[in-house]
Amino acid sequence: MYMVNGVLTDVFPVSDRGLQYGDGVFETVLMHEGKPVLWREHLERLERGCRTLRIPYAVNDAGLSASIKEVYDRYHRVGAPSVARCVIKIMITRGGGGRGYRPSQNSHPSEIISIHPLPEIPLEIYQSGIAVRSLKASVSQNPTLAGLKHLNRLDQVMASMELGEDEFEGMMHLPNGDLIEGTKSNVLAKINDRWVTPEISGAGVKGVLRQYLLARSINWGLPVEETRLGQAELADLQAMAIMNSVFGIIPVNRFNETELDVHSVLQEVQASVHKEIPFF
Amino acid sequence: MYMVNGVLTDVFPVSDRGLQYGDGVFETVLMHEGKPVLWREHLERLERGCRTLRIPYAVNDAGLSASIKEVYDRYHRVGAPSVARCVIKIMITRGGGGRGYRPSQNSHPSEIISIHPLPEIPLEIYQSGIAVRSLKASVSQNPTLAGLKHLNRLDQVMASMELGEDEFEGMMHLPNGDLIEGTKSNVLAKINDRWVTPEISGAGVKGVLRQYLLARSINWGLPVEETRLGQAELADLQAMAIMNSVFGIIPVNRFNETELDVHSVLQEVQASVHKEIPFF
Structure with missing residues (x-):
């Protein structure tokens, strides 16, 4: 179910720069008992993305929350599985205007809200973990766009196509070998008894849960630091987890040939x- | 005017992966007296793009040509400026299917054909040239996607926003300073009396006219070589031009502080x- 600029519809202007150039940003938000999880963090990233791309969309908590509630209520009324949990995707595109790469001054951003079932996650992997391997598709290096959750996601599409049916996640690297992220998750690693996460300065997405951990985890006695994860650092890898704002924290039990x-x-x-946030 | 999968329409499924992830490729083709220019080269790149992204779209010359003719004929019938020249854009997206980055096995590609007036190009710049400067927005480094004309074009959007109203083009670099391309053009440079064009192995678009020149120009006594254009090479710059398959060759009379x-x-x-191809 899709709502475009407040109207329930399945179609979208073909001239929109979101389609023509991937000119926009998005958020994928877990809904738990009708409430968006990590909502403030999602709003902050949405605002930061629009500002960086200079998309003149004013992020409005009350307006967005009302729209999400409308989509959520209708979704349940029309007989969707009455689950307590689902996923809301919010996309903001620059809208129409401007043939050619340069946006026109009078483009009006488009807001798209859609609702989806929670992806199937085998519950046992929260305890036993998953094996992951390095994928061949590179993550794009671009300091101008690094960190944003923008609509240029071919890196993730290409990497995901390498995954087998039975692989939940795979790891993406820079061409130089540095580990950056999973296809749909950020990475936590334990090296020399310290928890670290790859630096997202030149490439990658600053996931909402990643940012939450970086800001809060020190209060829990669990300091997480940002660092480069090159081959040297990975040689000392002790433990690893993947994380995102929909599924939370899933342990990695093997990375390539290394048991963890x-x-x-x-x-x-x-x-x-998981004590702080209701992931499952 | 837009034609989506053979039907004239202004709208498009919002669930299409072209919008959701920029999952597709495109070509921008000059029409001269009703015929697409450099058509074989455009078809080849379209085919290569679909193959690399594993989009199951079979490029069919006869079918595409017939669709283009239909759009072109209608465009002129509905009272569009009766110009001999215009631009056709062909987009192929992976279509619907597959929530999440990984495509579903049964997605059906979408074909979008649109027609646009030729961008305004002041004729005098073909003789006097243009001044260009280096833009701050980086071009993404990604060997998996380098060369393709895919729909992830935020690099070009960000760079284009730096251009002033009076600037026809600007130059894009890697974070390390290597010159790769213009926002909408490839670059030709004369260094030590040889013509070169930046290597597109890790970043950038392999423009159709660029490939045409690399393949044919040796027959004209004008060998063009691919090379890295780092700061050292640029220090010896003698002459420069920008090129694309819509406007042809435009000289650069100044690059940053260097008169050319x-x-x-x-x-x-x-x-x-311009003797071979009817650019203006």
Whole structure:
């Protein structure tokens, strides 16, 4: 179910710059018992994305919340599975205007809200973890766009096509080998007994849960630092987890050929995060 | 005027992966007296793009040509400026299917054909040239996607926003300073009396006219080589031109603070290319 600029519809102007150039940003938000999870953090990133891309969309908490509520209520009324949990996607595009790359001064942004079932996540992987391997498709290096959740997601599409049916996630690197992120998640790693996450300065997405952890985890006695994760650092890898704002923290039990310690993920990170946020 | 999968319409499914992820490719084709210019080269790149992205769209010359003719004929019938020249844009997206980055096996590609007036190009710049400067927005480094004309064009959008009203084009670099391309053009440079064009192995678009020149220009006594254009090479810059398949060859008379030789562009490159291809 899609709502475009306040109207329920399945279609969209073909001239919109979101389609023509991927000129926009998005957020994927977990809904728990009718409420968006990590909502303030999503709003902040949406605002930051629009500002960086200079899309003149004023992020308005009350307006967006009302629209989400309308979509959510209708979705349940029309007989969708009456689950307590689902996913809302918010896309903001620059709108129409401006043939050619340069936007016109009078483009009006488009707001698209859609609702989707929660992706299927086997519950046992929260305890046993998953094996991940490095994928061949590179993550694009571009300091201008790094961090944003923009609509140019071919990197993730190409990497995802390498995954087998039974692989939940895979790892993406820069051409130089540095580990940056999963196709749909950020990475936490334990190296020399410290928790770190790859630096997102030249490439990658600053996931909402990643930013939440960087800002709050020190209060839980779980300091997380940003660092480069090159081959040297990865050689000392002890434990690893993937994280995003829809599924929370999932341990990694093997990265390529290296067996990893799942126990410390469960005890240290997952316990802290899942105590704060209702991921499952 | 837009034609989506054979039907004239202004709208498009909002669920299409072209909008959701920029999951597709496009070509911008000059029409001269009702015929697409550099058509074989455009078809080849379209085919290569779909193959690399694994979009199951079979490029069909006869079918596409018939669709273009239909759009072109209607455009002129409905009272569009009766110009001999215009631009056709062909977009192929992966279509619907697959929530999340990974495409579904049964997605059906979408074909979008649109027609547009020729961008305004002041004729005098073909003789006097233009001044260009380096823009701040980086071009994304990604060997997996380099060369393709895909729908992830935020790099070009960001760079174009830096251009003033009176600037026809600007130059895009890698974060390390290497010159890659213009926002809407490839670059030809004369260095140590040889014509070169930046290597597109890790970043950038392999423009159709660029590929045409690389393949044919040796027959005209105008060998063009691919090379890295780092700061060292740029220090020896003698002449420069921008090129694309819509406007042809336009000399650059100044690059940042360096005055450049326009005469050799006009005599050597532009004369040869514009003799072969009817750019204006």
